[in-house]
Amino acid sequence: MSFTVSTPPPSSPASGRDELVAFARESIARGSKSFAAASKLFDRTTRERVWLLYAWCRKCDDMADGQDHGGAMTEIADPHARLQAIRDLTARALQGEVTGEAAFDCLGIVARECGLTQKMADDVIEGFALDTAGWHPRHEGDLYRYCFHVAGAVGVMMAVVMGASPDDTETLDRACDLGLAFQLANIARDIAEDGRAGRCYIPDDWLAQLDIEPGEHLRPHNRKKLALIGRWLADEAGQYEASARIGAARLPFRARWAVLSAAGIYGDIARKVRAADDHAWDGRIFTSRAEKLQWVARAFQEAWRNDPPAMCRDGLWTRET
Template sequence: MVAQARESISRGSKSFAMASKLFAPATRERAWLLYAWCRKCDDLADGQDHGGTMTSVEDAATRLATIRTLTDAALRREATGDPAFDGLGVVAAECRIPHGFARDLIEGFALDAADWRPQTENDLLQYCYHVAGAVGLMMAVVMGVDPQDEATLDRACDLGLAFQLANIARDVAEDAEAGRCYLPRDWLTEQGIAPDALMANPAALAVLQQRLASKAANYEQSARHGTGALGYRSAWAVLSAAGIYGDIAREVARRGPGALDNRVITTKAAKLGWVAKSAFQARGRAAKWPAEMPRQGLWTRPRAD
């Protein structure tokens, strides 16, 4: 099960695979198990194989029902016959991950299955919470954060939001080709962009990509203020991932309209650079990014009832 999860993260995300190696062994394996479940759900929902080219699926509702059924069974510690889902059951039980966090992620897949489009910035951030912020919450618990520590969980959610905003900024053209758009309709209206002709005005679209990148940077910075609650190796991994993914958003902003032509990637050398830099940042994290720094002006994640 762990070996398959390790292969999944190696194939699905070189950035996360590199950052995960910085964790202590037990945390690393649990992170792999959690990633493998997230990846499997994403692939089922979008008809992909460890990411890659998105395909149009005709049975989205059936796929979503399968994800829900297998996840619920795994959380009850019932064997599902799928290592990715069984792995979720193991890590959720060992780390006491609140089941609501896993179900919140599935609601993100439900939005995509319903061909949902954000109308406002708040809608966008709500979506980012479901597809990435909830993963940040689960990862924080895997790293030893108390599920009742709302302040630290907020910072973990912020990192997920930063990652997803960077993804959306990077993937505007790819999403448009697949018939999807995660840019809020009111943002499009401000720039005079027709929702059904996104690629007709690259200059205006680049303005919105830069807006996404700016928001990603704000959430990335906020997330750093939660690393004081983590052990050194977990903080090292989180800061490395934050820097690596942050570079995606920064490069999108730097390229302007050119970011629509070729997919932005982070080189292996740049990733290793963040691993080295973050080793030092993690040692002085509490002083550099104090936990009490307010999350001023940032969106607030939903709380469980």
């Protein structure tokens, strides 16, 4: 296990780093209040780099889904062209070009500063490709692979930005687990919203197990069964969150504090879905400002003690599966 320690690179008019950091800061403030709150716990250099990486992730997501900072999805006339644009702009940014697209230029800066690779970015982009292809999980393993591409792979990149070595497989695997936990919580919370957009991330074998016909999971008579699926997703999210907490112990203190804060804040979404049972989709579940602050305080104590409970990962998915 090793960490890279570096000082903030000097700003220069040619790179426009300050302007891109300001752009990225606005992007995370608009796109994710939870992550924006957690990012304040980093040191300045790490915080700026997290913002820069987030701006790229947010822009790719918005381009793929026809959104504006995660808002309502709109129909895309040529989704494959959008996907190719994401690939092309990302490749150019990683090759050191100035693309003229702020979010991609943000990626270029943070990649050069931290050693992010094309493979790491490609793993994230594959998630957008799956959505563009109208992909749907047939089996539970398919669900986890999807969660890896849309969130776990982001966790890997974020861990490198926070100081983990790109060669520290164990730490990166646990960072991936946190992404899986986040995405499983997202899927549980957004079952109804995704269904209205024509998407379903519930594996076919789960639906078959509960005798739910494909495309019928949102029918009122299936609500009790859907609540059970929500519980399964929430429980799985909790397992990966617990595993991620073990990995966070390997991060520097302030990064550990931020990660544990985000884990608790986002983990509450899964826990609320579970508690709400068949009312989980009556309205959008979220964590309040007060709840976020409580988790920040609690995470400080956990980060200071740095003794996460041991757990057995047997049976949990890994990115090498």
